[in-house]
Amino acid sequence: MVTLRAMGERAVLVEVADLSAVVRLHAALAADPLDGVDDLVPAACTVLVAFDPLRTSPTAIAAWVRAAATADPDAAAPGPLVEIATRYDGADLDDTAGLLGIRADELIARHRAAEWTVAFTGFAPGFAYLVSSDWPFDVPRLDRPRLRVPAGAVGLAGAFSGTYPRDTPGGWRLIGSTDAVLFDPAAADPVLVPPRSRVRFVPLRERARVAGPREPDDTTSTSGRPDAAASPPPAGSSSRVARSSNAGAAPGPALRIVATGPLVTVQDLGRPGRAALGVARSGALDRGALRIANRLLGNDESAAALEITLGGFSARAERDCWIAVTGALADVRVDGRGVPAYAPVRLAAGAELTIDPAHAGLRLILAVRGGVVAEPVLGSRSTDVLARLGPPPLRAGDLVQGGTTTGEVPAVDGFPWSVPPAALEVRLRPGPRADWFTPAAVEALTDASWTVSTDIDRIGIRLDGPILERTRHDELPSEGMRPGALQVPPHGRPVILLADGPVTGGYPVIGVIPDAALDALAQVRPGDRVRFRRA
Known part of the structure; x- marks a missing residue:
């Protein structure tokens, strides 16, 4: 017996009787993969199926899951x-x-x-x-x-x-x-x-x-990697984007960090499809701003850039280079002279770039021609602040190295953009655990105007407003989570999970924000207002 619960437009939470049923279902699904499925995340009593709606459909997912649930439990080969x-x-x-x-x-x-x-x-x-x-x-x-x-x-x-x-x-x-x-x-x-x-x-x-299950005599070291037990590596990449020395640096434009403000990290489009390993998607929170900044410079849209929280940033050009700033509204200056955002800007060697504290919005993207060079971790150069993967946050004195380039910087007179609003309206779909809440709580989600609290980072956003009362108060077994999930902890106020959020969690999800709406949430700041409307 399986129950399918929608987790937004890109995932389905499959609920089964117990943990042994989870193990059997996950094995059956893994043995018979379906095109369009990006991730399978088993948990205590559920399997989260993440999929690409352009390559498959919820109807196909449901048929695939139900067939797997009735498959012979002994048909799947045992794991290693x-x-x-x-x-x-x-x-x-x-x-x-x-x-x-x-x-x-x-x-x-x-x-x-x-x-x-x-x-x-x-x-x-x-x-x-x-x-x-x-x-x-x-x-x-x-x-x-x-x-x-x-x-x-x-x-x-x-x-x-x-x-x-x-x-x-x-x-x-x-x-x-x-x-x-x-x-x-x-x-x-x-x-x-x-x-x-x-x-x-x-x-x-x-x-x-x-x-392997059929080759019990095939042996390696403890971790399957020679000498791994004798010298364990750190949990994430320990090298900085580039230290002060230029030794071994790739050719291309470079910036020397002078001041960072609250937080500066390297981000690209992240590392999706690894939630089953406990690895979050991560990546730029405002993916649209990243893509635009890269296009303005002729980079691949997935190239790594700097994500700057709030502003208060400055850097000196070590060589002639091109940069573009997108995202939040802030004054951008080169050697004290104002320059436009959402446009390619040339920095001469020795010039100082300054991004003042943002007037509106929270996060800025600073792209450099050729993309930011950093060591990839699990296929991405993104910093995951919760899991401590990727390069650590930047600090004063660090050297940001740009990659090699080909072709010309695109000719752009101006790019249309809008100021991030202080009052945001966001679409919301029912969550897989909406039935854990009173009808009044479900109505309050869309009736209330929510205030962004000071508890906000790359992991999530806590909203202040009415307390969402539950009809069930038992503990929810851990289950798969997604960016955009609206969890409700015991204090009764919702938390929106973002790109660095945990891949499993034990708080009920009352609603799910569609993936396309998450970029706008990257720009909310404490005190801003958020209203939800039913998708």
């Missing part, structure tokens, strides 16, 4: 077996065993003996929620989560086991640790244990291996 070398030295080992009424050595033996399956990923890139029919325990989480759980920690929570791919806060009970590299963004297969993988925890003295 990954053995993770583990030392049982966790800070909570003895206390956890005591809570379960067993000795620590028995807890270790049962954890090792179980064959675990990756039901879904989430929380952080590469973090796998492992389940096993051999595991009989339900382990309570810590009353007070730790502010820092070290990378490699092996933990238990509820019916799950899991291993932390990087340092992060967490409330799981820690029973061990491993040196295995669980997430390597530079690798061809960045996640060691993707959904449907089988996992065994083995003593550290044994050489762990990754074996």
Whole structure:
């Protein structure tokens, strides 16, 4: 029995009975791919199916899902077996065993003996929620989560086991640790244990291996990458866009950062299609502004540029170069002289570019001819501030390098654009969990005028307004999320997820903003007003 719930115009949330049904359905869908499906995100009781509406339809998705739900559960091949070398030295080992009424050595033996399956990923890139029919325990989480759980920690929570791919806060009970590299963004297969993988925890003295289901003797190192366990990489790219030295820099125009304002990151069109691995789409929040800035300079529209929050930015041209500024309304000056936005502007070597604090809107795009050069991570140069992927935010002194160019800068007399409004009207579709709310709450979504709060970043926007009352107060099992999802946390006020938002979440989604409307939301600032109208 499956229930299909629309998650906007580009995704469907497929609800099934329990986690074992999720594992079976995800395996069946993965074994019989459908053209137009971009991502499958399994979670506790759901599978999120993200698709391209230009290549398939909700009707085709529904037929495909229902066929998979009735498929032979034994038809899908088992996932690869990954053995993770583990030392049982966790800070909570003895206390956890005591809570379960067993000795620590028995807890270790049962954890090792179980064959675990990756039901879904989430929380952080590469973090796998492992389940096993051999595991009989339900382990309570810590009353007070730790502010820092070290990378490699092996933990238990509820019916799950899991291993932390990087340092992060967490409330799981820690029973061990491993040196295995669980997430390597530079690798061809960045996640060691993707959904449907089988996992065994083995003593550290044994050489762990990754074996395909039909070739159990085919072994590699712990992570499937030579020497990975001995030298784990950071969670994201640790190199800056370019340091002060020009050594190894690609030829092309360059800017030296003088001042950044609140936040400056490198963004392109992001890394879609990786949510099943726990990796968000990321990318420029105002994708239209990015595309226009690149077109003005003759770049590919997906080229990387700088996303500048609020303004207060300045940089010096190291060489002659062309730039374009789009997005929010701000005064743009070169050596103190005003220059137009939404137009190509030539900077001579030594000239200083200044972007004043924005008068309207929140985010500006600064593109350079040839695109910003940065090391790609999982196919994108974008900075993901939540997952810490891509180049870190820029700071004063950093050198921004432009790529090589061909052809001429397009001749543009002017480009039509409008000032981001302080009162925005946005289309809204019903969310998959709208039935968790009272009819009055659903009506309030479109009746009320919402105020953008100070809680706003690349992850999401909290709106202030009437409290949205729920009819159900039980905990929602974690399920797939999308940019544009309107989650409602326990405080009752909606939060709009943006491009760096989590790929799974446990708050009910009352509405979904269509993808095309998200660019406008990139420009709202604290105090602005937002009204929703039914799509």
